[in-house]
Structures are given as structure tokens and as C-alpha cells.
Amino acid sequence: MKKSFALIVALVTLSYIGFAQEMPITGKVNTHIGELEFDHGVPTKETTDKLYYEKDYQRAVQAYLWSLPIVGQAQWRQSYFDLYDLKPNQSVYAKEFNDRSLILTANESTPYLFTWINVKEKAVVLEVPPGSIIGLYIDFWQRGLTDVGLLGRYSANGGKYIFTGPDTPRDQIPYMEDVTYIESKTNNIWSVVRFSGSLEERENLMRSMRTYFWDEEPKMDIVPAGNKPGRNYQPRGMDYWKMLHAILQEEPVDERDRFYMYYLKDLGIEKDKPFNPTAQQKEILTDAIIVGEAMAKSMVFRERLPGVLRKDGWRHVMGRVVGSEPGDAWEHTQRTKYYDRLDPRARYTYEACTISERMAFAKDGFGLGYGGMFLDAEGEPMKGDKSYVMRIEADPPAKLFWAVTIYNTDTRSLIITDQEKAEIGSAHETTQVNEDGSTYVFVGPKAPKGWESNWIKSVPGQGWFPYLRLYFPTERFFDQSWPFPKIVPVDFKDYEK
Template identity: 45%
Template sequence: MTDKANNSRKEIVTQTEEEFQSLVPISGTVDTFFGGFELDHSFPTHEAAERIYDLMDHQRAAQLYLWGIPLVGMTRWHLGNAQTYTGYDYNTLLYVKTFNERRGILTANETTDYFWGFSNTRDGAVMLEMPAGLTVGMVEDMWQQGVTDLGIFGPNAGSGGVHVIIGPNTPAELIPEPGNNQRVHRIDTDQLMYVMRMLGTPEEVKKLSHQVRIYNYGQEPTIKIITGEDKFMACYQPRGLAYWEMLHEGINREVVQERDRLFMYWLRVLGIEKGKPFNPTERQRRILEDGTKVGELMAKTLVYNERLEGVLRQNNWRMILGGDWGDGIKYTQRTRYYDIFDPRARYCYEAITTSPAMTVPMPGKAQAYIGKFEDEDGVRLHGGENYVIHINGPVPAELFWSVVIYDTDTRCIIDNRHGAAGGKATMGSKTPGLRENEDGSYYMLLGPDAPPKGWEANHVQTIPGRGWFPYMRAYGARAEFFNDKYKFPTVNKVKDFEDVIG
């Protein structure tokens, strides 16, 4: 059907001149959600215009906060690595395994060892050679668009192979000719990030990691691995003017996407331009600082008060990745008619990195993540109270499952290092000494109180005065995890752990 034919069958909504004039007066007050604004012969008064400009700029600052979350998170991660770890540079794998090394990373897990790093395609196509073995990983651009999975959930299904990653400014002479066993990926940003979770014994992890090769085409195939030195490094988005300084750094290190050109104009009005120093006026500074407050409140609301039904599951659990197109975060961040603004801001505020296997349900060949932000009575989860999470067994996961406890303010593993049972935020199938109930289910005990004797492995100590939330992970999640045949855990507040476990 042509547009002409289609339009001929529509009843076009029209507006009479009287209706038009009745909605906004020629002179007088225009009442809005934001208050009244005066018009004088259809001219905004000087006072009204000043208020409108403030309103426009404050609104834009808050929306720009949401827009910039993924780039700020990745930029802070990369620069934080460079400032924290000795010998870190592009094409370097950072080996992270201790509690202190993980606790600044958005929703990190404690079950697997991590290897991560960044590369720059301006120096030539990035050659990522993966060995055969038990690895779960991904390649990511700086806007957290998932490029490809690595390892057993990737296109080579764990058999190894070469990934060639080409950016928008990769020199043509530094792009290899197509070869056997090569997977070629074109990305939207110059820089990229890779994460590898390697499974197995310490000896197997060491052997596997040293078989990886990361280099720019034209350079010698090599691998450089450094350790985290048990140092803390934060990758969650900073607050105040520091947020905008990091965003300014990020956009000056990257190409401008076509979809972002209007946002770049908004930034210009607020004193942030590509290729120019960041020197905001006092007015711009006030607006930007307020914008991070309002923007973060919006981000927190998107995370903790979800309104998009396509990601809601049983027992008020939420799909962290995946869900209905347009409501859930997908690795492309794109649907047919729009890019997903709110789901991207929501996910990249509470977590970091995406991939096809993380966002598209593929039973047995993907990771599944669900989160919950209140107990069964609809009350928020407080660190000063005791709770029991009841986990039905068996959990449908081919590789492992876990429940990890995160701080609601930082979205990182709770920092309980200084408690009597601290330095631990996880319970799962890989937990040494995990206690299983007679019916095959599990109790996870959470709270400031010590657990009963014999339940230490099932206990995580929480922190009075701080909120928390759980993520449940299933690596190699089976179909039952996605189709609701598996009954998700319940979270109940208790006065005493003995009231539940007997």
C-alpha cells in the first residue's frame, strides 16, 4: 500500500483556530508542570525567558547524564587501569582475582578469575587470538555495544580462533587480508575493551591465559599480562563536575556517532566541546553539577523502580540483560525504529559490558542474569536487617550458578572486608562447603548477625546503614531459566536465622 493510498483512508486529526488559540493565551499565564510562564502579546517576558533557558539547560544536563553513562563508565575503567596498575597500556591483559581488586567494578562476580584490557584500532586492526579452552568473554566498544562473544559462548564455541577488530579510523594498510579461521568485526569506536572469564584450576587458568595473543596488525604477536596487585580501582561513574570531566575526556578520545550529533550540540551549550578544553562558566558549572544529581536520581529510578514490563519476571525479579526488544538491553542497543535510551542508561548505570550471549536467550550457550530490589513484602533490602534467600534446586545452569550481593549506592560487591565474616559477597555452586537442604534447595543467609555454626559458607555479612541487592547468575543457563519453569528464589526478612533453618 502506498503512502498516498494509506493517507487517503485516514481520518486526519485537525484543530480549529478557536481550539488553537484557547490552549495558549496571547497575553497572560501559561500554566505547566514546571509552573506558570508569562506571555505579553505572545512574547515571553524577560523573566519567563530566563526561567525557560534555565529549565532547558537543567533538563538537558540531566538527560546528557543518562546519555553519557556507558562512555563515562568505560573511559573511567580504562584510565583507572592506567593510573592504578604498574605496566598497564593498550593490548595489556590485567589479571584480577582478589576481593579488593573486584570491589570497584560494577556488578563483578567472585566466581571466575577476570582478565581484561583495552586496545586502540587507530594503531592497526586489533588481532585477538583466542586459544581453545573454557573461557567466557566478550569484545565491547566504548559505548558498551557488544561486538562478539569469546570462548565457549562465542562463534568458535571454545575451539579457539582469531578475531580481527577494525575501527572507523583503522589505516587501510594495517588491515589484514581475509584469512582462514578469522572472524572480522567492524566497530563504531576507535577503542575497544575485552573481558575474559577463565574457568578451571589455577594451573589451567594460567596456561590458558598465556596462550592468548593481543596485538595490532603489523606488530609481533604477543601477550602482556599484569596482576591487579590487590589494588582497588573504581569504574563506576563519578559524581559532580568529575562526571563531565570524564565525559569530556571520553568524547575527545572517540569519534562522534551520527546518532549523537544533537546531543553534542546540547553539550556545546553547556561548555563541553570536542577538540576544546573544558572550562565551564559559573552558570554552566552549577547546571552541570545539578544535572549529575538529577540524572543519577533518574538512573537510580530506572534501575530500582522498573516500569518497562518486558524485563519483569516472577517474584519481582528483573531480567538484567535481555527481555523484550525495546524494554531490555540488547548488545546492539537498537531496534527497527529507535535506539534504546532508557534500557541502556539503566543497565550501564547498574552494570557494565554486554554481548550477544549475555542479552539473547540461548539455552545452554549463554549467561542469564536476574536481579531483585525488595523482599517478598515489597520492602527495600537494608543492611541492618537479617534475610534468608531461598534458592530452589537444582538450578538450571550447565557451568555454575551464584547469587552475589551488591551495594545499592556503588552497584559493586558490598565492601564488608572489615566485618567478622567479611571479604565475601557470594554464595553459589562453586562455594567451598556450600550447605544444601534435604530437598535440594539452598538457604542464603544475609545480615549483620553472624550465622549459626555450620552455615558460614551460606552466609554474607551486610552493612547497617547501606542498602543491598542480589544478582542471580546462571552460566550456561538452560531453557527452564528463561521460560519460567524454574521458580526463582524468594527473599524474606527474618528476626533470627534459626527461625528458618531450624
């Protein structure tokens, strides 16, 4: 027993000596942030200043990654404030290219109805008519609240919902029968609704919806987007922090976010106080935006999160690959048993926006399937001055439609050219299909002769990436027996007709 005790003491002593060699009582040590100096175990004044600066800087970078979802929503709403002076319960109807051109990974296959709800003062009623509607509602931290329409609890039969929030007064929440009550954790709520059918059928469904405060007459207040680009990719520089400070004033602090609010306090961002950062805070915040965004880009374009990569190299944008561990798959609650998924949330809300249960947990013939690819068949980023082809195999596993949409890597929104086109798919009548049922999708600065309808123009000097959408995916999507396409650099002359 004595020998064992002596051995333990010796090991502890050696461990302490080894530690002391790395952290000198008196002297200097080199680290990734430079040289640190100690005087009898006490950091010198210069070292202390460096360490406090580094502490604030690290916290600013992490605060950027943490706040991406709410700043993205605040930016989206602000763009509609600026364009239309949007009011609560008003909806923006987007059907033209520019209407959706600056929205994170929007598609071109369906018109959209975007609605802002605020329930701080009173509950809001939503009436969904029967019909082919696919809609979702999220809070401003981009947590999914509910699906409505085909993927909701009432399916194609319509339905009525009442939305409340953390600050909604109890006397402003009505009791109604045969409704679904949805409680949001933020006062601000956002919705994205899509419609199927002919344009006339879609617009009739849209006008039949109702969104109104519970004590008002049922109504639907729709603002035509007017081919104006609403934007929701996050601002850069100090504008990012100004927007974060402003939106935090509108929302209560979630219990899970209280440590981050402490981080922000030392950076000049607090509840109920103006944002007047010092020169040093501005310096830290400005640089942290650059590094934080670079980290977010790495999460998107060079993915390493487990549970989301398919065997064909594509990534499940939402939800996990069937048969894999859940890992860091992105889903609507953001919550696991022991932690909330921070990196997947940052990755997704930098790259895209909005989430729902049926986007994250699709089933055979029910839900939405999304794949993203960020490197070509040679392992290189896609470049706007090169030409590429994707071969979509016959019979894509989608009951409604499929589409390949091309996005700009800098804005993560539709690639913008004078062509005003960023999508090829089964919902587009001009798409050419090969005799064997496969479909070519061409992306490059100039069109291949004879394939103009299957070509999306790229921009030299800019990067791009695709999403492949399968609406109401079938079994071959889940078991991966239908392969997603490779993105192959080619000479378009080899394909000309």
C-alpha cells in the same frame, strides 16, 4: 458541506481559545517550573531567561543518561591508568576480592582478564587458545562486538580475530586468512574474559591468549591486579562532565549522537575545544548530575520497562522474558527497527557493564542467564541492618554453575565488609546444601549460628541487592518453571543450628 465546514471552523476556534487560555497573549501562567509571563505573545525578559535555563537543564539531565556507558568505560580505564599505568593491549588479571570490588556487578565465581585495546593507529590481533573460555569484546559505548571462546563462533576450538575501528588507517589493516574481522565504531575497545577449570588450568589458558598490534610479535602482556580496586562506576559532580569531555575527544561522533553533541555544546562540552564552563553552566551541570542519577536509580530499583519482568518478580538483567514482547529488553546492538534503546542502555550501564550477544540471547544450555531483584518479599528495599534469607530451590537450571552475588546499592559493586565476601554458589566449595537439594543464602549484619559459610555480611545504613547468575542456563530458566527465590526478612535465630 457548508454546515460541516462551519463545524470544523468552530472546533478549530474553540481549540485555539482553549490554547490561548493556557498560554496567554498577555499575562501570566503557572507551570511546573514556576510562573511564565507574556507581553502581547512575547515572553518577558525574565521568563525568557528562565526558559533558556530550563532548556539547558533538561538537556544536561538527558545528556547524563545518554553518556553513562562511555563515561563508565572511561572511568574503568582511568582507574587502571592510575593503578598500573596501563598501555594499549595490556590486560589486568583480577582474581582477589579487591581486584573486582568496585566494578559494576562483577562476580566472585571466576577470575577475570580485562583488556584495553586501541585501534586508532593500527589493527589489533587477538588469538584465543582452545579451551573453556568465556569472553566478550565491546566498544566504548558498550555495544557488543563479539563473543569469544565457548560462546563465540569457534566455540572451544580457539580462533583468531582482527579488530579495527573508525580511524584505523587502511594500510594498517592486514589481510590474513582464516580470521574473523571485527569492526568497532569506537577507537577504544574493552574485553572481559573468564576461564573455567582449576586455577592452574585457568591461568594456563590466560597465558596462552595473545593480544598485539598486527605488525608486532604475538604476545600477551598481563598486569597482576595485586588486590587493588579498579573502579568503573561513574564519577559524580563536575568530575563526570570532565571525564565525558575527555573521552569524547578520543572518539568520532556517531551519526545517532549528533543532536546530543548539540545539547552539550551549550553546556560547554565540545569536540576539539577545552572544557571551561561558565558559572551558570557549572550550576546546571552539577544539579543535573543529581537528578539524572536519581532517574537512573529509579530505572534500576523500581523498574517499569516492558518485556523484562519475570512472573516471580525478578528482572531479566539482559534479554527479554521468553514469550513477552521485546519491549525495552537490553541487548547488545541497542538497536530496533525504528529507534535505539536509550532508557534500557542508561538503566543497564548505571547498574552494570559490558554486554554480548550470548549474554542477551542465551539459548537452552548455551549462554548466560542473569536475574536481578531490588525489593524484598514485602515490597521494601533491602536494608543493611536487617536479616534476610533466600532459599535457592534444588537443581538450579545451570549446566556450569549458579551464584547469588550481593551488591551495594550506592556503588552497584560488591558489598564491602571486613568479611570480604559477597557471593554464595555452586562454584564455592564451602556452600552448604540442604538434604532436599535446596540452598539457603543469608544476608545480614551478623551470621546465623551454624550457617556462617552461607552468610554474606551486610552494612547497617547501606542498601543492597542481589544478582542470581546461571551459567549456561537450561530450559527451566527460560520457561520459568524453576522459580527464583523470594528475599524474606527473618530472625536468624529461627535458622540457627
